[in-house]
Amino acid sequence: MSVLIIIPARFASTRYPGKPLVELTGADGTKRSLIERSWRAAMAVKGADKVVVATDDDRIRRAAESFGAEVVMTSESCANGTERCAQAYANLRADHDIVVNLQGDAPLTPPWFVEALIDGLKNTPAADVATPVLRCDGETLNSLLNDRKHGRVGGTTAVFGADNNALYFSKEVIPFVAQNFDAQDPTPVFHHVGVYAYRPAALMAYPTWDAGPLEGLEGLEQLRFLERARPMMCVEVEARGAKFWELNNPEDVPLIEKMLRDIGQA
Known part of the structure; x- marks a missing residue:
């Protein structure tokens, strides 16, 4: 099954x-833009046949072309990343079995997250959309x-x-937990990783639907x-x-840079 990754x-x-x-400054002092780091994360995914950046700017x-990325231009009217991916897929006149939306604000996404997502969709014929949770x-x-205590929107959580x-x-932390946990303790809360894999039919149907109140x-x-x-x-x-x-807020920059140092990523 052929796989296209769109950023x-x-x-x-x-x-x-x-x-x-x-x-963002890496472990060795190298500065790379967020979009380049996200593209590098996508390029590390095994089994991807093509990687493109989709933008309206x-x-x-x-910037993307300067580091060797293929770029497809999309409209400013796209309301979100999924709509942009749908338009990019249409503009490319692509013919792939699975389309992955690797959002450009998650440069630390490990390749095995995306590979597990692709495998999950390949192995579950009834599924039209899949997303990873950690x-x-x-x-x-x-x-x-x-983040929530200080009025910032950090990561998204998921219940399934x-x-x-x-x-x-939700951008709130769900489910509610009253217990305190030590740093390394597993918790019942799942962080939603901002990656999606779609069957093309589901992706192309998405922009034909009006946004609902919860999305708003x-x-x-x-x-x-x-x-x-x-x-x-x-x-x-x-x-x-x-x-x-x-990377959702300016306050996330030093946190991500620390993580880059911790894992030794240039």
Whole structure:
């Protein structure tokens, strides 16, 4: 089955304008933009036949082309990454079995997260959409709770049923837990990793649906599938000692740079 990875990137982020071009310093002092680090993460995925950056901004296009990425231009009217991926897929006139949306704000996404997601969709013919979830340890859970305490939106959390289909995603920390956890303790909270794998038919249907109230309130594109009663399979992945965090706010830059140093990534 052929796999296309699309990295949607826009300049006009509400929370962090210009985010894809923000430079992050690696373990050896090398500075690379967020979009380049996300592209490098995508290029490390085994089994991907093609990787493209999808954007509506010439500054991002020029930056991406400068480090060798293939770029497809999309409209400014795309409301989110999934709509941008759908338009990019149509503009490419692509013909792939699986389309992966690797969002451009997750440069620490380990390749095995995406590989597990692709395998999950390949091995579950009934599934049209899949997304990875990572069980939080105490340190990650405390970071999420600290963001909310200080009025910041950090990562997204997910809850899912016995069939692994998502019940809900939220920028609040769900489910509620009263217990305190040590840094390395496993917790019942799952961090949603911002990657999606779609069958092309599901991806192309998405922009034909109006956004529902939950998507509007949470600002989470994946809720459009749930509000349309379209199941989304959650694939649990393992950190294997890797650090993972998304760049959502300027305050995340030093945190991600520390993680790059911790894992020795240039």
